[in-house]
Amino acid sequence: MSTSPKKQNDRRVEANVRKSRQEFLSLGDKAKQPRRITKPPQEPVRRSVRLRHSCHEWSRNTQHEHRYPSSTKNTAGKEFQSKPPSPPQVNDRKRKRPQDTEEPLHFRAKLRRRSQTFLAAEDTPIQGPASDAAKNEIDPIRNWIQKGYWPKKYFNQDISMSSLLPRKKSTSSLRRKGPSDEKQKEEESAPYVNPRYQTILETKGSFMKKAPVGITDESSLLNKALLNTDQMVPQNSLFRDDLFDTTCEKIQCENEPRVIRDIGQLIVPSAETLATYGATNLEHLVETVNKGWNKSIPFYGPRPQPDYSAGFRRSAFTDDQLEKLKPFIGDWDDTSFFMATDTMHFPFLTCEVKCGEVALDIADRQNAHSMTLSVRGVVELFRAVKRENEVHREILAFSISHDHTAVRIYGHYALVDDDKITFYRHPIHNFSFAALDGKEK
Incomplete structure (x- = not known):
């Protein structure tokens, strides 16, 4: 017995409705999940010759200023590590480079490592020769750098x-x-x-x-x-x-x-x-x-x-x-x-x-x-x-x-x-x- 055209049409409509409902539910589930925002890979930082020269001079001058800390070296060292001096501002009127503001972070980390190395070297006892006289000898300059005062032997005559x-x-x-x-x-x-x-x-x-x-x-x-x-x-x-x-x-x-x-x-x-x-x-x-x-x-x-x-x-x-x-x-x-x-x-x-x-x-x-x-x-x-x-x-x-x-x-x-x-x-x-x-x- 052959099916009438009207019934065939109704079946196609129901199938389309079910298909549409499934697609709608599927889209709803996907909408509930958080979407990730992927950051595009950062291109290498472009540095001009003038900028590289300025940053190099800033790094060298900063190391020179903090080479000999005073007797309060521990406090100064922490402050120096947590709050490094800001790099010099480089003005470029031709173009703006937002990525260049991240440049000092590289130098800060580098300078922090050098400061830690120097402070650690200061805390190392002075290594003298093997003789007893040399072991008891005190380097006055190193003593002043580490402790902030001159050795007492220099004041015995005054006493x-x-x-x-x-x-x-x-x-x-x-x-x-x-x-x-x-x-x-x-x-x-x-x-x-x-x-x-x-x-x-x-x-x-x-x-x-x-x-x-x-x-x-x-x-x-x-x-x-x-x-x-x-x-x-x-x-x-x-x-x-x-x-x-x-x-x-x-x-x-x-x-x-x-x-x-x-x-x-x-x-x-x-x-x-x-x-x-x-x-x-x-x-x-x-x-x-x-x-x-x-x-x-x-x-x-x-x-x-x-x-x-x-x-x-x-x-x-x-x-x-x-x-x-x-x-x-x-x-x-x-x-x-x-x-x-x-x-x-x-x-x-x-x-x-x-x-x-x-x-x-x-x-x-x-x-x-x-x-x-x-x-x-x-x-x-x-x-x-x-x-x-x-x-x-x-x-x-x-x-x-x-x-x-x-x-x-x-x-x-x-x-x-x-x-x-x-x-x-x-x-x-x-x-x-x-x-x-x-x-x-």
Whole structure:
């Protein structure tokens, strides 16, 4: 039975409707899925010769500016990595190149890698030679780059120098209204009367004896030369042959001032008096008589006040030497290692006069204290310039103790052992000028 044309047409319509519905549903499903946007491949960046030259100069200058960071290198390094400097702007009026704005990123990454490499190299310990001395050596430039300060060894000399600076006098010294000799000599000498004062000096590093190693050969030769040199005998003095015995008898039971007046300058002649009589080589010396060493930095106990002392006046030094000494001498109200009084620099001779055998021991203690200060000043001066070995075991000062009959002569020196300084005395001569009819006078 054949199908009518009308039914065939209806079937074709239904088929088309179903097909259209399926296509519509298929399009709806595809619409629900997100679409990807594919970026076309980027063409190579075109660089002109001028742009390449500018970027190269910018990169080189930036590396040069950040080559030596300061002591805050960690902070600066992070900031440098996170915020690099912007590249120079290149103006091109002929054409616009948006892609060229991405150009600095390449250089930033490159510069960041170089900065990290340099900072890592800074943190690497300095590799020295295999020797121990080289291992302990510090490169001052590298130390300053890494740590921001110079090695401490360059300031050790300044520290040692600061210990030599002058110091202010005590309040009691400033309250004294008159010269130092107004204070009673007995009060000044009181601590020296006690034999234990010698023990106290030893605890401070000053010994009234010879050191085990002794003095240098040069100092021994000097002592012999001084003893063997013929001295000029003064004319018309109380030590004249026909007056000598009478003089010794008259001062036998007298006090110190009388002994000093009659025979003091015959035992220890006055340097200034000899200069007045024509000894031009002594014109630069200055002396004191019973004057306190108020300008000297104390060692222990009362300030020295020798019966006689000699040192150098300002004229003994050149202007350049005085200028170098000025920071260590200070003002009038300062004390110094290098001064005894306001006018005496580097005292080198003291004399103490007593009466009686036991009293000479007191004089020896007084001289030991005074000469400790004298030798200390010279040694400290040489230590300040790293030449202390030149005065090691060398006699630097002399002292004389005497009464109405006997004389004791000592030389004073120091032993320098690294930072430790000890003081000793060397007996040069001990004699009685009254014995053997005045042979040793």
